[in-house]
Amino acid sequence: MDLLVKAGLKKTEKEAAAKPAAPQAAVAWASICFALQIFENPVHETLGNRDGITYIISRINWYWNLSSLLFEENEADGKFTGLEIELKKRIVDLYKMLFSYQIKSVCLYYRNRGLVLLRNVVKFDDWDEALQSIKNAEGTVRYNSKTCNTQHIRDSLGRIARNAESQDEKKNKDCLLDLLVTDPRDDKNRIKQTKGELFPEASNWILRHSDFCRWHHGNHGSFLWVKGDPGEGKTMLFTIIIEELEQQLKQLRGSTKPNLSYVFCQATNSNLKNPTAVLKGLIYLLCVHNPPLVSCLRKRYNTSGAKLFKGDNIFFALSQVFEDMLRDDSLMGKYILVDVLNECKYLDQLLPLITNNTTALSRVKRIISSRNWATIEQQLGRDDLGTKLSLELTQNAEQVRQAVNAYIDFKVKDLPSLQNDIEERNRVRDSMRQKANGTFLWVALVIEQLKKADPWDLLKVVDGMPANLTEIYNRILNQIT
Numbered sequence: 001m002d003l004l005v006k007a008g009l010k011k012t013e014k015e016a017a018a019k020p021a022a023p024q025a026a027v028a029w030a031s032i033c034f035a036l037q038i039f040e041n042p043v044h045e046t047l048g049n050r051d052g053i054t055y056i057i058s059r060i061n062w063y064w065n066l067s068s069l070l071f072e073e074n075e076a077d078g079k080f081t082g083l084e085i086e087l088k089k090r091i092v093d094l095y096k097m098l099f100s101y102q103i104k105s106v107c108l109y110y111r112n113r114g115l116v117l118l119r120n121v122v123k124f125d126d127w128d129e130a131l132q133s134i135k136n137a138e139g140t141v142r143y144n145s146k147t148c149n150t151q152h153i154r155d156s157l158g159r160i161a162r163n164a165e166s167q168d169e170k171k172n173k174d175c176l177l178d179l180l181v182t183d184p185r186d187d188k189n190r191i192k193q194t195k196g197e198l199f200p201e202a203s204n205w206i207l208r209h210s211d212f213c214r215w216h217h218g219n220h221g222s223f224l225w226v227k228g229d230p231g232e233g234k235t236m237l238f239t240i241i242i243e244e245l246e247q248q249l250k251q252l253r254g255s256t257k258p259n260l261s262y263v264f265c266q267a268t269n270s271n272l273k274n275p276t277a278v279l280k281g282l283i284y285l286l287c288v289h290n291p292p293l294v295s296c297l298r299k300r301y302n303t304s305g306a307k308l309f310k311g312d313n314i315f316f317a318l319s320q321v322f323e324d325m326l327r328d329d330s331l332m333g334k335y336i337l338v339d340v341l342n343e344c345k346y347l348d349q350l351l352p353l354i355t356n357n358t359t360a361l362s363r364v365k366r367i368i369s370s371r372n373w374a375t376i377e378q379q380l381g382r383d384d385l386g387t388k389l390s391l392e393l394t395q396n397a398e399q400v401r402q403a404v405n406a407y408i409d410f411k412v413k414d415l416p417s418l419q420n421d422i423e424e425r426n427r428v429r430d431s432m433r434q435k436a437n438g439t440f441l442w443v444a445l446v447i448e449q450l451k452k453a454d455p456w457d458l459l460k461v462v463d464g465m466p467a468n469l470t471e472i473y474n475r476i477l478n479q480i481t
Contacts, residue, residue: 045119048127053105055131059138060098087144094137101130171302172294176287178306179297182271184281187264188239195236195444201406202440203233203240205399212241215365223355225380226369231441231469233403234369235264238339241367245335259293261285262337265344273343275350279318280309282336286325296324319353326364334364341370351379400438407440408432411447417455424459431462445472 104125119125206212206226215224228234245260252258263281266272272281287294300308300317308317326334336354344350354366370376408429412418418425428450436442446465453461466472 045123045125045127048131049105049108049125052101052127052131052134056098056101056134060095084148087141087148090137090141090144094134094141097134097137101134104130171298172287172291175294175298175301176284178301178309179280179284179287181277181280182269184261184263184285187266187272187281188242188262191235191264192239199407199410200240201410202403203236205403206237206240207244209396209399215367218365222365223380224365224367226367227372227376227380228369229371229439231439232400233440235339236440238262238264238337238367238369242337258334259286259289260335260337261289262335262339264339265341267343274345275347275353276315276318278338278344278350279315279322279353282338283318283322283325286334290330292330293325293328296328297321299324315349322353326361335367336364337367339369341368342373342376347375351376355379397438404436404438404440404443405433408436408443411443415447415450415458417450417458421455428458428462431459435462435465435467437467439469442467442469442472445469445476449476 108119108125212224215222226234226237242260242262249258249260261282262285263278264272265278271277283297287297300321304317308314338344338354341347341350354361354368368380370380412425412429412432415425415428418428432443432446446462449461449465450458466475
């Protein structure tokens with residue numbers, strides 16, 4: 001096409017070299033202006049065609065490369081947006097006009113020159129108008145291209161933002177994985193399975209207790225201490241409270257739900273018996289329930305990496321992170337629960353972090369369960385801490401007695417050897433009620449012995465069991481040895 005155009009242009013060089021009549025002559029000689037126009041048109045048409053074909057040749061390669069640049073990114077995956085499809089149509093239309101102009105020009109160059117002269121006299125091809133139509137089409141392409149490029153930029157920024165978000169999520173996951181020692185939710189399920197599924201009649205009384213209701217419906221910063229001797233069901237009550245709070249929080253709507261974080265201390269588990277483990281568990285659940293809080297941890301993690309969770313200073317570093325999380329304004333309210341605090345070593349480190357009335361803790365509702373230890377009493381017995389609920393028989397005798405009795409009834413009914421002997425079952429039940437002394441652990445230990453005993457010896461086994469936990473442990477150990 002280029003060769004044909006260039007050859008044709010040489011044919012029109014002489015016609016283009018002719019000068020059109022001066023406009024002043026047309027004014028001065030108005031009587032012959034029409035004749036002058038007839039002679040002027042062929043020259044203008046020839047010049048217009050040559051200027052137009054030169055312009056088109058210079059632009060067609062540019063538009064070819066532009067289309068490749070615009071669409072090459074999405075041609076790989078075969079996806080085009082609505083804007084890109086529309087732009088593609090406009091470019092195709094422009095190509096048609098460009099090629100049409102060239103084809104008509106080539107045909108013109110090789111026609112009879114007399115016929116060409118006649119066409120030019122009447123402006124049959126009107127090359128100026130044809131060129132202007134092409135320029136108008138170019139304007140449309142440029143506008144659509146600009147719009148499409150803007151959308152491309154937005155899409156690219158969106159991809160960048162999504163990639164950054166994905167990378168940030170990965171870093172958050174890596175951070176929590178390095179923090180994680182044991183998931184408190186798994187600890188709760190394990191403890192429930194080990195101790196037996198929760199028995200509502202034996203535990204739900206605490207949800208109706210005036211001290212718990214006062215804590216639950218009180219202001220932020222309220223403190224509840226559940227204390228009692230071994231085997232009195234502190235962990236069972238603690239689990240009931242957790243699941244009740246979890247159920248209530250699920251029913252709340254909106255993005256400003258209170259956060260619930262808890263941990264179970266266990267002296268027999270190296271991952272659950274030190275202040276650092278307690279902090280890790282509490283921080284982990286806070287982050288799981290409210291992912292934006294990970295940023296408080298990432299401030300230190302981004303510079304220290306996994307080393308943040310190792311070394312002699314880990315407790316102090318995590319203490320600062322924990323307090324930063326509790327101060328975070330994104331949380332409407334927070335519940336912090338620590339079970340069996342007495343089974344945690346180095347209480348002198350952990351207790352101040354939980355009990356001090358700092359600005360951070362003033363926004364947190366706390367529940368602690370523990371034994372009646374003097375060292376804990378010194379910290380948790382302060383009047384400024386708030387409500388203290390005792391599970392001792394002397395203070396909650398009726399509630400504890402009813403709970404233990406309900407637990408005995410449930411366990412005795414479940415014994416296979418007593419399924420068909422109601423009278424014997426009632427005698428075993430009554431004997432256990434008299435000796436249980438408000439201790440769930442005593443009931444659990446006796447039930448295990450009854451499962452191994454002969455059916456006719458069940459009442460004898462119960463009567464022979466000591467009421468004291470230490471004595472019953474010694475008896476079981478003697479049986480093993």
